[in-house]
Amino acid sequence: MLSRVAERLYWLARYIERAENTARMVMSFNLVSLDMPKTVKLSWKGLVAVTGTDDIFDEHYQRDDERNCVKFLLADHYNPSSVFSSLKSARENVRTTRDLVPSEAWEIVNELYLFARDNMDAGIGKRGRYQFLSEIVQRCQTLTGLLAGCMSHDPAYDFIRLGRNLERADMTSRQIDVGAIRFLKKASDDPSPYDGLLWTSILRSQSGFQMYRQHVKRRINGADVVRFLLQDIPFPRAVAHALRYVQEALERLPRNEVPLRLVMQARRHALGADVDQLISEDRLHDFLDSLQQDIAEIHDAIVDTWFSLEKAA
Amino acid sequence: MSIDWKSYDPTPFYDELIQSRGKPRPVAKKLTDYLSSLDDQELQTRKQAADHAILEMGISFTVYSEGENIDRAWPFDIIPRVIPKREWQTVEKGLVQRLTALNLFIDDVYNDQKIFRDKILPKYVLNNSKNFREQCRGIHPPHGVWAHICGSDLVRDGDGTLFVLEDNLRVPSGVSYMLENRQVTKRVFPEVFENSSILPVDEYPTQLFDMLASISPRPQDFPEVVVLTPGIFNSAYFEHSFLAQRMGAELVEGADLVVGDDDCVYMRTIQGLERVDVIYRRIDDEFMDPEAFNAESMLGVPGLMRAWRNGKVGIANAPGSGVADDKVIYAYVPDMIKYYLDQDPIIPNVPTYLCVNEKEREYVLEHLDELVVKPANESGGYGMLVGPHATKKQRAEFAQLIKKDPRNYIAQPTLSLSVAPTLCEEGLEPRHLDLRPFVLQGVRTDVTAGGLTRVAMRKGSLVVNSSQGGGSKDTWIVDEEA
Numbered sequence: 074m075l076s077r078v079a080e081r082l083y084w085l086a087r088y089i090e091r092a093e094n095t096a097r098m099v100m101s102f103n104l105v106s107l108d109m110p111k112t113v114k115l116s117w118k119g120l121v122a123v124t125g126t127d128d129i130f131d132e133h134y135q136r137d138d139e140r141n142c143v144k145f146l147l148a149d150h151y152n153p154s155s156v157f158s159s160l161k162s163a164r165e166n167v168r169t170t171r172d173l174v175p176s177e178a179w180e181i182v183n184e185l186y187l188f189a190r191d192n193m194d195a196g197i198g199k200r201g202r203y204q205f206l207s208e209i210v211q212r213c214q215t216l217t218g219l220l221a222g223c224m225s226h227d228p229a230y231d232f233i234r235l236g237r238n239l240e241r242a243d244m245t246s247r248q249i250d251v252g253a254i255r256f257l258k259k260a261s262d263d264p265s266p267y268d269g270l271l272w273t274s275i276l277r278s279q280s281g282f283q284m285y286r287q288h289v290k291r292r293i294n295g296a297d298v299v300r301f302l303l304q305d306i307p308f309p310r311a312v313a314h315a316l317r318y319v320q321e322a323l324e325r326l327p328r329n330e331v332p333l334r335l336v337m338q339a340r341r342h343a344l345g346a347d348v349d350q351l352i353s354e355d356r357l358h359d360f361l362d363s364l365q366q367d368i369a370e371i372h373d374a375i376v377d378t379w380f381s382l383e384k385a386a
Numbered sequence: 387m388s389i390d391w392k393s394y395d396p397t398p399f400y401d402e403l404i405q406s407r408g409k410p411r412p413v414a415k416k417l418t419d420y421l422s423s424l425d426d427q428e429l430q431t432r433k434q435a436a437d438h439a440i441l442e443m444g445i446s447f448t449v450y451s452e453g454e455n456i457d458r459a460w461p462f463d464i465i466p467r468v469i470p471k472r473e474w475q476t477v478e479k480g481l482v483q484r485l486t487a488l489n490l491f492i493d494d495v496y497n498d499q500k501i502f503r504d505k506i507l508p509k510y511v512l513n514n515s516k517n518f519r520e521q522c523r524g525i526h527p528p529h530g531v532w533a534h535i536c537g538s539d540l541v542r543d544g545d546g547t548l549f550v551l552e553d554n555l556r557v558p559s560g561v562s563y564m565l566e567n568r569q570v571t572k573r574v575f576p577e578v579f580e581n582s583s584i585l586p587v588d589e590y591p592t593q594l595f596d597m598l599a600s601i602s603p604r605p606q607d608f609p610e611v612v613v614l615t616p617g618i619f620n621s622a623y624f625e626h627s628f629l630a631q632r633m634g635a636e637l638v639e640g641a642d643l644v645v646g647d648d649d650c651v652y653m654r655t656i657q658g659l660e661r662v663d664v665i666y667r668r669i670d671d672e673f674m675d676p677e678a679f680n681a682e683s684m685l686g687v688p689g690l691m692r693a694w695r696n697g698k699v700g701i702a703n704a705p706g707s708g709v710a711d712d713k714v715i716y717a718y719v720p721d722m723i724k725y726y727l728d729q730d731p732i733i734p735n736v737p738t739y740l741c742v743n744e745k746e747r748e749y750v751l752e753h754l755d756e757l758v759v760k761p762a763n764e765s766g767g768y769g770m771l772v773g774p775h776a777t778k779k780q781r782a783e784f785a786q787l788i789k790k791d792p793r794n795y796i797a798q799p800t801l802s803l804s805v806a807p808t809l810c811e812e813g814l815e816p817r818h819l820d821l822r823p824f825v826l827q828g829v830r831t832d833v834t835a836g837g838l839t840r841v842a843m844r845k846g847s848l849v850v851n852s853s854q855g856g857g858s859k860d861t862w863i864v865d866e867e868a
Contacts, residue, residue: 074655075638075642075653075654076654077639169617172627327656327657328658382654382658382659
């Protein structure tokens with residue numbers, strides 16, 4: 074398989090997963106913001122910050138109010154991680170690899186892109202937001218399901234799984250970070266009863282509420298939710314689970330030594346974390362940062378190994 | 387109501403299916419009888435079935451001016467064009483003869499240049515040739531063949547004579563449409579296929595692969611053959627991907643290839659670098675190798691010319707083949723056939739006036755309202771003047787162009803191109819068409835059974851190019867004796 078083609082499939086999967094997760098994040102933050110009393114300030118800018126794009130945001134906006142933040146996360150083309158930018162990039166990648174995926178894949182992505190483009194105003198406005206975002210999530214899931222169910226599980230699919238799970242591990246760690254912001258704010262006089270709401274919403278954003286209930290069986294609390302989203306093996310959107318599938322996809326590819334070693338390190342890193350201690354020592358955010366660093370290194374190794382081959386050795 | 391051939395009147399043109407009003411040509415009789423048996427509604431149903439099949443197969447043709455719209459359904463007319471096998475056998479011989487002479491000519495141009503010394507062709511045509519490549523001098527590609535794939539455009543005039551209108555020796559396209567048109571027609575008119583002997587066309591991808599394999603620098607069972615495309619924004623991308631799939635070859639872009647210090651060409655794969663033996667390139671010479679040609683090219687592969695010159699990779703068509711694509715050189719092809727093969731041309735040229743010659747230029751300038759004027763090195767029907775259809779202002783503009791750069795213009799009489807019944811909104815109507823057969827030359831030479839019939843869908847139009855609103859038809863070579 075050509076390196077270029079592998080790279081495009083990998084990015085197709087990453088962009089779709091990114092669009093889906095960003096939509097999920099905005100959706101849950103949106104819901105929880107409706108529950109919070111006026112006295113508790115939820116910072117939409119914090120949401121921008123966890124996606125790692127606050128520098129770009131500051132270049133374009135003076136005010137970090139809800140509308141600007143939501144527009145930035147969903148629609149802005151100069152935000153390379155916005156839902157719209159992600160879908161646009163996904164579409165470019167699948168368009169140039171149409172021969173390798175089931176033909177419906179192109180149709181789904183193309184229609185998804187057109188849907189997002191034509192209904193973006195509804196997503197930015199308050200009233201249509203929920204519906205718009207759940208449609209995005211659903212359509213992304215349709216693509217994932219189609220590829221899992223109708224595409225040969227060959228190297229081309231391995232690159233898709235690689236991209237999807239690496240992006241998912243990264244995005245889930247950022248979701249946890251949304252909650253981590255709250256731990257830091259604890260120092261101030263915010264009434265803590267509302268923390269439960271926030272963690273519930275973070276779980277919901279990952280469709281993980283029921284799964285958490287069944288598997289953790291304790292009332293929702295920050296440390297347990299962090300453990301669940303970080304270290305749970307059976308839950309498919311948990312970091313540890315996603316990294317395991319990154320590893321599995323890597324194991325099937327040729328010349329995989331370097332990225333494989335890195336992903337095993339990252340898994341140990343995620344599973345070995347003592348969540349209670351991280352929270353009590355205010356180090357959760359730093360820990361998540363370093364985990365995201367691990368993920369970036371795995372990505373770099375994937376690029377070096379398979380995508381950017383230079384001259385003959 | 388069914389088709390009534392008595393109400394279909396192609397006069398004053400030569401019709402491919404109908405001899406005279408109500409009287410089909412013998413070779414087309416089975417088809418026209420069959421069509422008469424269908425009522426209007428049935429015919430429309432068949433047309434819809436064809437449209438649906440095309441959509442499903444994803445046939446598309448990009449037109450540059452349409453910007454972001456990559457896909458546009460390729461207009462297809464369900465009524466086939468029919469040619470008797472006996473006539474086709476002569477055409478085939480003529481096409482083989484022509485390409486053989488053209489390849490001898492290209493090889494001569496880049497090596498001994500005997501044809502100029504013997505004064506058969508004036509040397510000036512090289513000095514002003516856009517597609518002559520100095521970098522190709524002294525190279526001897528395998529089998530002496532430069533243009534491996536040739537798509538020559540044939541037209542029929544009022545009395546039924548076939549002429550070669552032009553030779554496309556750079557990167558001729560359209561063969562995928564020939565193949566898909568047949569698939570579609572088989573679905574739409576299976577009954578006719580059962581009852582007549584229509585020569586198949588499906589061999590092409592295999593023949594293409596065999597031809598490409600025959601120019602591999604490493605004789606082996608499984609040469610690595612790739613199709614080099616400029617990418618998805620190219621108008622013929624569909625065809626590049628189609629042919630790659632049919633041949634089981636990798637479809638690559640310039641960035642996928644790299645030339646090593648050993649002058650071999652490699653492609654970047656997830657397994658590492660893999661050696662490439664033969665490149666079927668679908669990009670123009672100028673963009674192939676920024677080291678040798680256009681340094682700005684982002685599409686090419688640095689060092690590719692070096693690899694080819696040193697015999698480490700086969701390239702089809704060979705760089706520099708386009709020198710014979712020139713319409714001024716076209717005028718000399720009958721002389722070439724005589725000179726290199728000592729034969730008379732089997733298929734005639736369209737009479738051509740070279741504006742570079744003073745007397746002919748004067749004639750052209752005086753008769754602009756009767757002639758078709760073409761630039762010597764354009765393809766796709768761009769930049770030409772159809773005298774009888776042009777305005778006074780357009781003709782005056784062309785007169786200036788010709789005077790300014792006479793070497794770059796030729797003129798031909800406006801042919802009354804043949805027509806064939808075409809299903810239009812108004813019903814069955816005569817529309818002008820041409821034919822592009824594809825000829826493959828390697829160790830051996832193969833000609834497609836028929837080719838791509840292109841039809842000018844607009845009433846009265848003579849321009850059949852897909853880039854200018856043309857469509858296509860399936861072409862049947864029918865063996866009447868079988």
